Amino acid sequence: MTRLEREARTIETMIHLYCHNLHGSKVELCPECAELRDYALLRVERCRFGADKPVCAKCQVHCYRRDMRDRVRAVMRHSGPRMLARHPVLAIGHLIDSARSGRDGRS
Ligand code: SF4
Numbered sequence: 001m002t003r004l005e006r007e008a009r010t011i012e013t014m015i016h017l018y019c020h021n022l023h024g025s026k027v028e029l030c031p032e033c034a035e036l037r038d039y040a041l042l043r044v045e046r047c048r049f050g051a052d053k054p055v056c057a058k059c060q061v062h063c064y065r066r067d068m069r070d071r072v073r074a075v076m077r078h079s080g081p082r083m084l085a086r087h088p089v090l091a092i093g094h095l096i097d098s099a100r101s102g103r104d105g106r107s
């Protein structure tokens, strides 16, 4: 899995966890969370930094629309601490990517 794929998977998993816990979703996301996921995945895919992309949480530009940015932050706050227990491989990979993007001066 590439770094970008891992970030996309991590975001998606975090939104699923959030939606399941707070909106009672089972397999499918609720419409609002589905909108947030589609939006976030599109941002990652079209990131202006290309292969040098930092993780979005550490990005200085933060290209998200204001309302989406607030929503994704709420997801991170909720799901971030829960990820380590439920998805340790994804979470640890993401932490390593995050530390790397901190070292290259974008944090
Ligand atoms: S927030 Fe930053 S790193 Fe994330 S997609 Fe936008 S420009 Fe790229």
Ligand SMILES: [Zn+2]
Residues within 6 Å of the ligand: 018, 019, 020, 023, 025, 029, 030, 031, 032, 033, 034
């Ligand atoms: Zn939801």
